[in-house]
Amino acid sequence: MTQKNMVQAVNEALRLEMQRDDRVVVLGEDVGKVGGVFRVTAGLWEEFGDDRVIDTPLNEGGIIGAAIGMAAYGMRPVPEIQFADFIFPAFDQIVSEAAKFRYRSGGEYTCPMVIRTPVGGGIRGGAYHSQSPEALFIHTAGLKVVCPSNPHDAKGLLAAAIQDDDPVLFFEPKRVYRAVKMDVPDEAFTTPLGVGKIVREGEHITVVAWGAMLYEALSAAETVAEQGIQCEVIDPRTLWPLDLDIVTKSVEKTGRIVVVHEAPKACGFGAEVLQLVTEKSFLHFQAPPTRITGWDTPFPYTLENDYLPLAHRIVPKLLEVGRY
């Protein structure tokens, strides 16, 4: 057990999975010799060589299309898209092809691959290096969507995603990459997909948050605790399929739910979480289900801390919901 940040944890998961299974290959822009734009794949090319850590042309649609073909052949590609904002040239390949490969072939062909991509704002990256497009992929049948919030989960969830037989979008919150360090086992382990985690217990409000916003939610929860409002903070870890039970169980205890996410409000994943909980636990509600999200604007460059639902925006909402 050693202290690792998320970059190191993801790197270690990749290395261990590549050692375990020689069908696992990493491909993308500058993932080889350079070691990736965030250095997440550093050292892999030296260990596994050109045939397994592959520098590709700068063409996301080509990268994902190629990965689909590799998966159809029986390999386990782990393509990297440098920023989630760059995933859109590959959007058609992901939603029209990878997501439907198993379904439209009646189970003849499968598409086991993990698309890794850094997500979210807070690094002064502007509109092309900051967005959170998770809802677009959750909306697409056939995809699994994962977003770890810490190094330990990142390592276990990535290993589980690589071992999964279906395409997985693996969103890595780039603001957390080097900001959080924790004990992570050195050996290989998996954290099951589709299982959420209660990060903080409390009886007054259920707060659902993931990725970098989990820390904002936790910070806000500590602030309102001083005023007697105890939040139960849940990190779903796998966004889709969602661990709905852990959320509804909590809401049936607290009667209140707040979802926090970076992505814009309209049709954001928060809307889905709240509606699913409403369908199941409506009679338990003691306050309106509430979202705190990025505004329905494009992601700004200068005022990103006013765009993001940071703790200073979460606190007043928690007080409002807690006192409703």
Next chain:
Amino acid sequence: MSELLQIYRHALKARLVDERLEVLARGGRIGIHPGSQRAETVIVAAALALGETDWVFPTARDHAAAFARGVDVARYLAHVIGGAADPLSGHATPGCFCSKAEKIAPPTGQLSQHLTQAMGLAWAARLRKDASCVLALLPETAADAGDFHSAVNFAGVTKAPIVFVVRTDGNEAPSPDVEVADKGVAYGVPALDVSGDPLHVLEAVREAADRARRGEGPTLIEARISVEHDPLEKVRQRLIADGAFDESADMHHRRELMGEIEAAIVAAFDGGAPSLDSLFDHVTAELGPHLVRQRDEMRKVYES
């Protein structure tokens, strides 16, 4: 059987299937069926050039390639009709037939997107030291779409063992006045321009596939067909002139094929619709909890 006769037999089957399915589509018995647009002989010739361990990435118009790979008419028609016997569970758009046994990849509805996938599979085969190659089929229009360029560019970089066969028929889609084959040259992929004569196509693809298997990389082949003079009819006339069969034997053969097609259609319709639950099959390896809830919800609708 001579190679030309083999080409004719498969191509004729595809043509007769098209003619019958066009009627069924017009009558609303099936949703749609993308026809071969008189390219059957080129499609078959390219597919016949492959070995058993090679792969083909067809478009939704290339059922002729499936026939050349050994898929029988009944299995293909079961797919198009989408009933209980459909090997693809009634999930695929008609024309988007695939089969792992014959190494036929799933065609896409998105024009050129199968091409980067084909390149990826070829690349994987090379990385795994497997000496098989990939044939990717496309119509001229797909050479204007983005993934064609991505695929040929990637192939030029990776030297993947792949043969792209573009059939051009001088269609009027707006396109720069250059040969499609030149687009291969632009990406460092050897390209050649052959006539639509299926024996030329067969020979060119065979040579390109050999090159690919030897590790010498990709090839782009442009096969020019002339739709004003039906290529299938031209092959038929040639075979008659060569004495392979006469008009009466050909008519007899057609009748047999039509009987086979009709029997397969009747059997596919008689089998009824796939089970209701199959709507939820194969979304993912295991049904997620949300899908279990929705499947149960669907069952309830029909129980009451």
